[in-house]
Amino acid sequence: MKIRYLYLASVVFPALIMCHEGKGSKTENLKLPVRKIVRYCYVAVDQKDSAFLNLITYGKAKLKGNLVIRHSGRPMNTGHFFGEVKGDTLFLTYHFYKGMDSSKRYTNPLALLKTQDTLILGTGHILHKLGRSYFDKNVPVNFRKGRFHFGIVECN
Secondary structure: OHHHHHHHHHHHHHHHHHHOOOOOOHHHOOOOOOOOOEEEEEEEEEOOEEEEEEEEEEOOOEEEEEEEEEOOOOOOEEEEEEEEEEOOEEEEEEEEEEOOEEEEEEEEEEEEEEEOOEEEEOEOOEEEEOOEEEEOOOOOOEOOOOOOEEEEEOOO
């Protein structure tokens, strides 16, 4: 009998607390942040190579999207990425497949420098540890050697 009352109290008591909104309740002043989702599209061309970047921002500094890189004479890289913005730089983790072979997925870090409406893909020293690739923190990413300069275009 006591177990039945204990069970009933454990269900009813939290429900009463959650439903109670008295005068001066803190929930009236609580404003949850609205996560605005914005989509951008970029294209880069370097001689016979090209790249298309579809970027979605959400939250305060979170990113995700798709990237396709077409190298002349080599298989196309197709994949998706996620990452974050730190200052004027986008740090991404890019998961991609080479050509039509979807049996092996590759992962690389990417760094893009944002200058007005342009994104510059940087180059850096990549380390591999425990199956994860990342930029060497002792060697800065070089954006001057970056081949792809992405210009913003209208998304379809």
